[in-house]
Amino acid sequence: MESDLLVVGAGIVGLAHAWAAARKGWRVTVLERDAACIGASVRNFGFVTVTGQKRGAHWLRARRTRALWAELAGEAGLRVEHQGLVLAMRRPESAALLQAFAATEMGEGCQLLGREEALARQPGLNPEGLLGALYSPHELRVESREVIPRLAAWLAERHGVRFRFGEAVLEVDAPRVRSSRAVYHAERVVVCSGAELGGLYAPRLGAQGLQLCQLQMLRVQPPAGFRLQAAAMGELSLVRYEGYAELPEAQALRARLQTERADALAHGVHLIAVQSADGSLVVGDSHHYGDVLPPFASEAVDGLILDELRAQLALPQLAVRERWTGCYPVSDRQPCLVDAPDERTRVVLVTGGTGASTAFALAEEVLHGW
Ligand SMILES: Cc1cc2nc3c(=O)[nH]c(=O)nc-3n(C[C@H](O)[C@H](O)[C@H](O)COP(=O)(O)OP(=O)(O)OC[C@H]3O[C@@H](n4cnc5c(N)ncnc54)[C@H](O)[C@@H]3O)c2cc1C
Structure with a gap:
């Protein structure tokens, strides 16, 4: 052979x-x-994510994979752009959900931060309506x-x-x-x-x-000097990532978001923002499902993603540099x-x-x- x-x-x-x-x-x-x-x-x-992955075997897989990324980055000379995650809370329902999350085994190593601590950890956060944040040290970004x-x-x-x-x-x-x-x-x-x-x-x-899931993504240029200390996520992610979304406390948040953010939920929009060495931010995303995915990215959906970016980060001006779509198979x-x-x-x-x-x-x- x-x-x-x-x-x-x-x-x-x-x-x-x-x-x-x-x-x-x-x-x-x-x-x-x-x-x-x-x-x-x-x-x-x-974004090598541990916190928020589906509880049980998949969360353990993510922990092991993160450890292997760290090992590989050293061996193969792969640059890690930043580490950790700050997930901002702006509604009391999110605070209750994240408290419940932090009390599970999945909260290991994570910290619940008050408003001022959150701003100190991630100075780029939009302070408007900020209650606090979940900080996780586990994530890597390449x-x-x-x-x-x-x-x-x-x-x-x-x-x-x-x-x-x-x-x-x-x-x-x-x-x-x-x-x-x-x-x-x-x-x-x-x-x-x-x-x-x-x-x-x-x-x-x-x-x-199986079905396919298609996502819209953007690369944006923030003002000079804007730095993320860790990956940024917002509350919409709490009803997508199973590690949070499958906890009973997620129901109250989902109900509130359904009334306040139905437009974003209808397109599966939530925010992940990560930063590159040149200062640009990779930002997304949306989720559309089907057997055939049209290759046409919607400006309205990009608008929802950018609205969510501005809600989470203090970014009065930004320029879009790239737009793209991607897709992966999904199973329920x-x-x-x-x-x-x-x-x-x-x-x-x-x-x-x-x-x-x-x-x-x-x-x-x-x-x-x-
Ligand atoms: C927009 C977007 C954002 C995402 N963000 C994250 C994230 O931040 N963190 C995370 O963990 N995951 C993320 N994911 C998911 C993650 O990227 C995928 O789960 C992962 O890339 C899947 O890897 P893969 O090797 O299976 O697929 P792919 O990267 O698609 O590779 C499959 C390869 O197989 C090749 N191939 C297929 N058929 C054949 C054939 N017959 N012969 C030869 N070659 C073939 C294809 O050409 C392709 O190169 C994201 C996905 C998308 C689309």
């Missing part, structure tokens, strides 16, 4: 499997249909569009992983894999094809009740899908917006004992 593991897809899930396998001493080949990774893994915030190609290059140099870009996998019948250019033989094959639900294993994926059954069509093959999808936060631990789970 040419490889111990052949990976389909060079997004973060594929790269996570390549890294985990290379650390076991396996010979790894990665096939990617595009000339570079241009999927969800480079379109995201690069610049995905730089880190993903660098990680692939490091895997090739340091671990001898073979990459073939611009080569679509057309058929997997392990140990034989046929691409648009060649035939490969590998002991095991892991298919990490992201949002490509109509391609490899389409009938099996079709039986999993599970946060990740690991399917085994046969002994030698696994199909691995992160079925929600958490791949940067969970892929490294997920890859360890998949390879464990295989």
Whole structure:
């Protein structure tokens, strides 16, 4: 056999499997249909999030993945832009929910801050109506569009992983894999094809009740000197991220937001804002679901995202520098899908917006004992 593991897809899930396998001493080949990774893994915030992930196994996966990112950043020379999270509270219902959250095991290491402490921790917060914040030290932020190609290059140099870009996998019948250019033989094959639900294993994926979710994102330039000390989120995130949203205390907040922010909720808008080395902010996002996602980004939805940005951060002026969309597969059954069509093959999808936060631990789970 040419490889111990052949990976389909060079997004973060594929790269996570390549890294985990290379650390076991396996010979790894990665096939990617595009000339570079241009999927969800480079379109995201690069926000490695622990706090707020779904309680239980997924939250544990995020903790492990965060630890692995820290290790990898040192080894592979990947820059961490900033650490931690400040989630602002502006309604008493949020304060009650975050108090309940902080009392669970998921609150480990987090702090509830009063208004002045919150402003001291994140001076860029909009002070209007601010009651306080949840501070979490766990999060990391990386610049995905730089880190993903660098990680692939490091895997090739340091671990001898073979990459073939611009080569679509057309058929997997392990140990034989046929691409648009060649035939490969590998002991095991892991298919990490992201949002490509109509391609490899389409009938099996079709039986999993998956949909696609499309997001709108922006890069904005704040005034010179504006610095985030940590990632910023607001209350709309508390009814999206399952770690908060599945607590009983979320019901009162959801009911209030339904009356006050129905427009944002209808488009799945909430705020994540992270900062890049050049001072620009990556800001989002919205969530629209379906089997087919039109490629047209709505200005009205971008307007809702920017309104939420101004509500959370003191940014009277800002200029939009870039706009883009991204998409990932979603399931209401599970946060990740690991399917085994046969002994030698696994199909691995992160079925929600958490791949940067969970892929490294997920890859360890998949390879464990295989
Ligand atoms: C806008 C946006 C913001 C997000 N923000 C965050 C965040 O901040 N934090 C976080 O944790 N998660 C975030 N996510 C989710 C995260 O980005 C995804 O869960 C993750 O990138 C999925 O990785 P992947 O490798 O499965 O998919 P992708 O990055 O899409 O990679 C899949 C790859 O497989 C390739 N492929 C498919 N079929 C074939 C084939 N037959 N042959 C060869 N190659 C093939 C594709 O070309 C693609 O490059 C966000 C997602 C989006 C879209």
